[in-house]
Amino acid sequence: MWPTVLAASAFLLAVIVLVLVFHRRRRNRLYQQLARERAQIVANHPVRLAATCPEQYAAEFAKRPLVRIPDFVATESLEAMKQEALDNLHRVERTYLPTHKKGGTVSYEAISRYAPHCLSFYHSPEVQNWISMITGVKVYPTPDQDQSSLSLLCYTETGDHINWHYDHNFYKGRHFTVLLPLINRSRDGGPSASQLEYKISQEVETCDTSPNALVVFEGVKVLHRATPTREGDTRIILSMTYCSDPRNDWRKELLRRIKDIAFFGIRALWD
Numbered sequence: 001m002w003p004t005v006l007a008a009s010a011f012l013l014a015v016i017v018l019v020l021v022f023h024r025r026r027r028n029r030l031y032q033q034l035a036r037e038r039a040q041i042v043a044n045h046p047v048r049l050a051a052t053c054p055e056q057y058a059a060e061f062a063k064r065p066l067v068r069i070p071d072f073v074a075t076e077s078l079e080a081m082k083q084e085a086l087d088n089l090h091r092v093e094r095t096y097l098p099t100h101k102k103g104g105t106v107s108y109e110a111i112s113r114y115a116p117h118c119l120s121f122y123h124s125p126e127v128q129n130w131i132s133m134i135t136g137v138k139v140y141p142t143p144d145q146d147q148s149s150l151s152l153l154c155y156t157e158t159g160d161h162i163n164w165h166y167d168h169n170f171y172k173g174r175h176f177t178v179l180l181p182l183i184n185r186s187r188d189g190g191p192s193a194s195q196l197e198y199k200i201s202q203e204v205e206t207c208d209t210s211p212n213a214l215v216v217f218e219g220v221k222v223l224h225r226a227t228p229t230r231e232g233d234t235r236i237i238l239s240m241t242y243c244s245d246p247r248n249d250w251r252k253e254l255l256r257r258i259k260d261i262a263f264f265g266i267r268a269l270w271d
């Protein structure tokens with residue numbers, strides 16, 4: 001009896017390991033292919049910035065780890081990204097974690113395939129130079145398999161929100177969250193009810209997430225949340241992460257994947 005059970009268990013385990021190994025290889029090939037295609041996409045969809053003087057924001061960021069830069073991109077670039085966000089709403093992956101989060105996300109992989117202006121913005125050398133100048137360290141995009149490296153956070157249903165949290169750092173270098181609100185409106189035309197609130201000291205502050213205001217913060221230092229939307233609200237934010245050294249080890253990679261279940265469901269563990 002026991003030898004049969006042991007043999008069956010060993011066989012099952014071997015099958016699971018083989019499936020995971022083949023899946024990992026297939027995903028790695030996909031990420032390599034997307035990375036190869038990316039340079040041409042970025043070249044074909046240049047981003048035009050409207051903001052000037054990153055030095056001014058660098059001085060501010062040196063004092064507190066959150067800055068907001070209004071009117072960051074030129075109108076045509078903003079409109080192109082906004083249209084891509086709306087065109088990709090059917091690709092949203094929705095998750096609900098009681099008491100913590102409810103909302104939809106379009107993954108980095110989907111953006112790489114279907115939202116070239118958003119992809120181009122994230123990989124724009126000019127944008128990276130801005131973030132590097134503001135933060136005072138040279139930053140790089142986080143890895144391709146990290147689906148939160150670049151994503152669209154889509155609050156389109158009543159009560160979409162995320163509760164108080166830090167953006168934990170799963171990489172070797174310093175890690176920054178960069179948000180570019182694309183759409184933030186209620187049914188009657190005003191802003192949505194969802195507010196970005198944060199605490200650097202004890203006091204709760206509100207960050208204006210009107211479209212085209214770039215928000216840069218160091219997620220491990222800034223406790224933050226997005227309050228719930230009301231019926232008829234639409235709030236779509238291009239969310240990006242940059243890091244001064246985007247390498248990690250398998251333990252941090254596993255923790256990152258567990259965290260990403262909140263955004264992409266259980267597939268975050270193996271995709």
Ligand SMILES: [Fe+2]
Nearest residue numbers: 165166167224
């Ligand atoms: Fe966050």
